[in-house]
Amino acid sequence: MARSRRYLGTVLSYAAMTLGAIIFVGPLLWVISTSLMGPDQNPFLIPPQLIPHPATFANYQSVFKTWPFGDYLLNSLELAILSVAGTGIISTLTAYPLARMDFAGKKIVFALVIATLVLPGEAVLVPRYLLVNLFGMVNTFWGVAVPGFFSGFGVFLLRQAYLTLPRELEDAARIDGAGELRIFGQVMTPLIMPSLAALAIFTFLGSWDAFLWPLIILNSQQMYTAPLGLAYFFGYFGASWQLIAAASIIVILPVIIVFVSLQRLFINGVTGAVKG
């Protein structure tokens, strides 16, 4: 009895999991399939075909030939690298003393940092834009990236990581004559690499996906990132769904590759943010 009930439970679990997988992955498969269709094939055929017949890569070629999509991708990459470097440097520098040093005003600094976790940038869109304008950074990648260099999430995540390192490590390095900068740069920070990597991935992802802020700051087409370019061609040109699908796959492919190969870091990043 009990055994057959457990067996039934397992079967139901797999059935539910498979249904979930169809819901979450199905749309993606449909885009892939559509991106391989020629202009005279119907992407809205029921039932949808997993691999269209005949399949063609022509859409992928046209995306780069007829649109400046390669430029958009390079812009996105440039912006992401800038964001990752900036956020990584600022977060380590800010998190380190908050975790490992005592100083006057520590509580105030920490409170200022934590408050940013619940006060997202969207609430101060207009003044931020005017500041970017004031600094002459409208339509530059710096204008997009710099306001995000300080990340409450990043500081928090790295502070948690620095906190876990044993005190003896620091003392030993000090006895060996290492100065503050060396202890920070060569002893402690290499040990929080997993958290730093998680932060880098999250920042990359956030930058790659960012839409509203780049839309406001970047106003010339040659500065567009991939999501902006995609939305532009989707909305204004009404390009064929086959073509848009191919461009969509190109936009998400780098992220999927990064995700699948570094999955554990992603998960650590999410859970690290909660456990704090």
Add this chain to the structure above:
Amino acid sequence: MRQIRSLPIRKNHAHRRAWFIPYLFLAPGIVLLIVWNYVPAVYAIWISLTNAAPGNSSQFIGFANYAHLLSDPSFWHSLLRSFEYLLVVPFLVIIPLLLAMLLNQRLPGVGVFRTLYFLPVVLSMVVVAIVFSQLFQTMGLLNASLMSLRIINQPISWLALPSIAIFVVMLVTVWKGIGYYMIVYLAGLQTVPQELIDSAKVDGANMLARLRYVLVPMLWPFMMFVMIMATLGAMQVFTEIYVLTGGGPLQSTTTLLFYVWQTTFSNYQFGYGAAAGEVIFVLLIAISYLEFRLSGKRWST
């Protein structure tokens, strides 16, 4: 016998470092934090009291923008839409919890499903929104399926109907958000001792009872975290709306943030936009505060 004198052990003096070193580390971050977070927060108040617009020297106009807001039906309309949008929150609190329970079982292949469910989280929102627009457009895949199953005879213009469009946008938010919160809950489930669940099972508690008396109390802090994050997220939805409906039809999907964006960056009324932005600001603070109070848990460090 001669006693061996122990060597004097040097007391482990707390290390003394120059007082300014922590501040040197902090300086770049704190400068950025203040310039890009706290200055804008204050600056926004000032702008909202002016008639700032590109090319004009902005003048102080007192509370005129706020008075204008109060009498602007579009503002009230968008505020209402933002509250309506909070409908996504219960879905984002409950569905991921159920999925996490489903995927927390020790079954072969569960890891693959976890990966698949998390996949939407990493996709670009623009792409997701475009895909859903193709699913839900009048000649889209959904209508084609429903018609081939003979559930409907005429295609439904999901995104062109003011009463329906916002739900399609919400669906996109939920679909993309579920995986993230599921991972949060999976982390939470790791903190629930397996013995607790097992003993509840032995005591004959069925799935619902286990959920009610074991898991929900244990996972309460995680549920609160998810609720806060989902609420804040719902107040900041933009990309989905921009791509799927552009705020229409008939402003039925113009949320407060979208309205701020329109007034500021399409109509270039900076002062007015900033005033509406202040409303978002206050709302976000109020919501976070309420939910922190409700959760009875402060930020622990």
